[in-house]
Amino acid sequence: MRPRDTVHATTILAIKRGGKTVMAGDGQVTIGETVFKHSANKLRRMRDGKVLAGYAGSAADAMALFERLEGKLDEYSGNLPRACLQLVKMWRTDEVLRQLDAVLVVADRENLLLVTGTGDLLTPDEEVVSIGSGAGYARAAAEALLKHTQLPVEEIAREAMRITARICIYTNEHLTVEVLE
DSSP states (O other): OOTTOOEEEOOEEEEEETTEEEEEEOOOEEETTEEEESOOOOEEEETTTTEEEEEEEOHHHHHHHHHHHHHHHHHTTTOHHHHHHHHHHHHHHOTTGGGOOEEEEEEOSSOEEEEETTSOEEOOSSSEEEESTTHHHHHHHHHHHHHHOOOOHHHHHHHHHHHHHHHOTTOOSOOEEEEEO
16 A cells, blocks of 8 residues: 555445435445455444444544544434534534544434535435445436336335446445335
């Protein structure tokens, strides 16, 4: 590994449909232009399985953010939007946290949120959020499948990620899929 090579983990897709929230992540981790790992798990369940979180970017940075998010979820009694707002504030104002290189997608039964270190806490207009190098492909595939098929939401997430893996060189088909019902 060269000193300036960056370790990245991508792509995450989250979809809400019919009372279910599904999050899917590929397993590829790259260092620079080299695939380092094929089967990484980029998703985490929190708050006794009631919250899903996924990341793109640096794995260690994302784990640090996951820990802080779990603390905020405890502090705010599981209120996901409020916990994320406090995480974003902390991320933007803390000198050390500002250096973290990751983007998060978090969801519970009611909320689907994009959380970034640039101060963004966004809820999508559509019930689809994707992050990472294959984000645009995953979102486009998911939206088309949602609009034009009656496939179950889990299968839509899987197929959208398979399509993404065929297009994006930083995304593979070793998927982890989590469902909240």
